[in-house]
Each structure stands twice: as structure tokens, then as C-alpha cells.
Amino acid sequence: MALEGFGPAFAFWLLSAITLISAGGVMMARNLLHAVLFLIVTFIGVAGFFILLSAEFIAMAQVVIYVGAVAVLVLFAILLTPRSARDNSETVWGAPAALLSIALAAVLIFVIHDTAWSETNSFQAPSVEDLGRALLSTWVLPFQLASVLLTAALIGAIMLVRSPEEEAEDALS
Amino acid sequence: MSPGLDHFLTVGALLFCLGLVVALSKRNAIGVLMGIELMLNAVNVTLLAFHRFTESANPVAGQTFVVFVITVAAAEAAVALALAVSFYRNRETVDVDRINLLRS
Numbered sequence: 001m002a003l004e005g006f007g008p009a010f011a012f013w014l015l016s017a018i019t020l021i022s023a024g025g026v027m028m029a030r031n032l033l034h035a036v037l038f039l040i041v042t043f044i045g046v047a048g049f050f051i052l053l054s055a056e057f058i059a060m061a062q063v064v065i066y067v068g069a070v071a072v073l074v075l076f077a078i079l080l081t082p083r084s085a086r087d088n089s090e091t092v093w094g095a096p097a098a099l100l101s102i103a104l105a106a107v108l109i110f111v112i113h114d115t116a117w118s119e120t121n122s123f124q125a126p127s128v129e130d131l132g133r134a135l136l137s138t139w140v141l142p143f144q145l146a147s148v149l150l151t152a153a154l155i156g157a158i159m160l161v162r163s164p165e166e167e168a169e170d171a172l173s
Numbered sequence: 174m175s176p177g178l179d180h181f182l183t184v185g186a187l188l189f190c191l192g193l194v195v196a197l198s199k200r201n202a203i204g205v206l207m208g209i210e211l212m213l214n215a216v217n218v219t220l221l222a223f224h225r226f227t228e229s230a231n232p233v234a235g236q237t238f239v240v241f242v243i244t245v246a247a248a249e250a251a252v253a254l255a256l257a258v259s260f261y262r263n264r265e266t267v268d269v270d271r272i273n274l275l276r277s
Contacts, residue, residue: 009174013176035207043214049184055225088200094198112186161259163262
């Protein structure tokens, strides 16, 4: 069953326009900093889609993690590399990549509109409490693995960006 | 026109393809990473669209999966950006065409 009413339809088309245009901006922007700003707008648009799909907690997590952490991390990485490395141009693979992507989009859209999806009429949005209970009971093992993964990524990132001087100091002590 | 499952899936597919072309064609390693983030977001939109519009024996599963995808994406972004900064320090470039140390 589709989302009925004027509000959801208007929100959907507005969010689609914002998200896809700013994703196009990531592709077209010549300056990498502008590309990151377009990327942030895309993340916020995707968070809007999550709210439209009755996943408010995921939308909040999207804003906090992607807009708050990942985008800032990308900005840091750009600002730590010098001005000459901020060019966002394509390699020689630009045209083949565009062709491949257009072909993939055509196939996907054909399949999406050709399939008779069995849509449900009785959707009950799970509450944040349900999500929390599921994460800590049914999916407690993946949940713990995710925390181990985050710790490993944190340590790995710190090890990777240590300067040679710091490593020499550690070797001495 | 009220949006249904196919509309959300179409947006997800288009976003994925835009991310794919960014990831495949950009010269800058950080640009490639931004393409990968776009693709992961498109996948999340698709997952939540299926969660919202189809019947499931376990109604929380869709949202749980998206939580894990976001976690792994954040870890991946941290490590990839650390790699880019570290590579810039050692080789003075983040151009993926010039990251060819293993080429004989």
C-alpha cells in the first residue's frame, strides 16, 4: 500500500529532488570541498527518506553519524591534504563508468517496475524499544562484533596516521 | 501520485548508480570514498523501503540491518580516510592513478 495523502507525496518528491540533485552535485563539483557540502545535503535528504519510511531512530542515527561524524571526517581528510589535492576531476575511466552506471540504472529500474511486489497493508512501525530489545537479544552477537569492529577501526586509524617522529619516540621509550 | 515501494526503490537505484559513477571515475581517493558512502546510503534507503512496504516474520529485522550497515560504513570511512592521509604523507599524492607501488 502506497503512502496516501498529499503530505507524504509532496515530501517524497521534494526529498527525491534534493537527494538526487545534490548527489549529482557530488559528481559534478570541481572542488572537493563543494563535493563534501553536496554530500552532506544528500545525507540529510536520505535521513528525510528514513523518516518518511517510519524509521525515526535510523534517521536520527543517520544525521548524527553521517552528517556529524563521517562528513566532518571527510572534511578533516581534505583539509589535511594540501590545496593542490582538492581537485575532483575524473580519470580516463569517467565515460566508461558513466555508461556502466546508466546501463545498471536502466536494468534496475526495469526490474523494479516489472516485478509484482507483494506489498503489505498492515504495517506497524516498530518502536525504538523494540529495536533496542532486538539488538540486545536476537542480534546480540552481531552487536558485539560491531563494537569489536569499531574498536579495531579506531585503533587501525590511529596507527595509520601516526607520524614517523611519534613512532621513533615510542620505540625509544 | 502517492509514493509506493517502486518509487523508493527507484530513488535508491538512482542514488546507487550516481555513487557508482563517482566511486569509479574520480581521480581523488577521498572522492572515491564519497562515492562509496553514497552507495551505502542508497542501500539503506532500499532496505528500509522493503522494511516498510513488505510483510516480514520479524518486523524489526530491517531496521537492525540498517543499524549494522551504518556502523560498518562509519568504521570503513575512518580507516579509508586514515589510509588517504597516511598515503599523502608518504607519497605526496592522493591521485588513484599514481597509487601504483605494486606495478612492476
